Amino acid sequence: MTYSLLRQHATPDSWIALAVKQIPRAALLSGAPLQGIQEPVRVVLAAGRDEISDYLELPCAVVSDRMRNALDRAGVDNVQFLRATLEQRVSERKISGYWIANVFGALACVDRNASVIERESDSYSGDLRSFQIDLRATYGLGLFRVAEDRRLIAVHERVRAVLERAQLRGVLFQAPSKYDGYPVSATR
Numbered sequence: 365m366t367y368s369l370l371r372q373h374a375t376p377d378s379w380i381a382l383a384v385k386q387i388p389r390a391a392l393l394s395g396a397p398l399q400g401i402q403e404p405v406r407v408v409l410a411a412g413r414d415e416i417s418d419y420l421e422l423p424c425a426v427v428s429d430r431m432r433n434a435l436d437r438a439g440v441d442n443v444q445f446l447r448a449t450l451e452q453r454v455s456e457r458k459i460s461g462y463w464i465a466n467v468f469g470a471l472a473c474v475d476r477n478a479s480v481i482e483r484e485s486d487s488y489s490g491d492l493r494s495f496q497i498d499l500r501a502t503y504g505l506g507l508f509r510v511a512e513d514r515r516l517i518a519v520h521e522r523v524r525a526v527l528e529r530a531q532l533r534g535v536l537f538q539a540p541s542k543y544d545g546y547p548v549s550a551t552r
Contacts, residue, residue, distance in 0.1 A: 367497050368524055368537035370507075370517040372421035374547030378534060379450070380410040381420045384464065387446075392424035393514040395470035403447040405464050411454040417534025421547075425465040425517060426450075431532050432463050438526035440506045442468040467517055470509040473501035492516070495540045516543075 372378065384392065385406035391398060407426055420426035427435070432445055444466040450459040475496040492513045502508070506523040510516040519527070524537055538548050 366521050367499075367502065367518040367540065368521070369510075369540055369543060370419070370421075370425075370519045371536045371538045371548045372417060372419050373534045373536045374549050375415055377413050377415040379413050379415060379417045379420060381407050381423060381426060381450075382410050383408045384424055384426075387424075387464070389423055392464070392466065393509070395468055395509050395511075395514065397444055397468065398446065398466055401446055404449040404460070405446050407448050407450050407462070407464075409450050409452045411452060415534065418532040419535045422515065425467060427463050427465045428532075429461045429463075430530060431527070431535070432465070434527050434530035434532065435465075435507070435523070437530075438506060438523040440523060442505070442507065444468065467507060467509050469505065470511040470514055471501055471503075471505070471518075472511040473497050473508075473518070474510065474512045491545060493544055495543060497540055 385408070387398065387401055387405060407420070418428040418431045426448055435443060446464040446466065448462045448464050450462055451457070474492065475498040492510075497518060502518070504520070506520045508518055510518055518540070519537065527535060536548055
């Protein structure tokens, strides 16, 4: 049983979400259900980037209809999906068929003894870099937020296999041991 990090393929032309309207970032990373959100949620994309992606990693997880269906097929049931509209401001283009994926559950699963954590102090838990997931702390969940850095989403190998079969655009999987805090591309 292994886990990978769900990452967006970063190229100079990849879609990048600049802002998510209507929902504070802290709420999106909390791992708790969101209430009273007016849908569709507006997601503002950076101008001049035209490489379509089924997954946007930051500032929160945004998935296409295709990726949502693949997650459903994989049996993932700890995600709240909120309809989203992607907006390209300069062209005023609006893109439907996307969802904010609010992943429930943030597991403290990092094996601190087998991981690189930078700038750790008594008052700051530090920045994860190369790290290992303690499998005993995952309870075999298919998908969850890493509590030590809630921006990161870990994916069980059985869920990864379903996502790979779906041939999603712009989706990469990274070993936690290769994580360095930076965007990732297929060549890096």
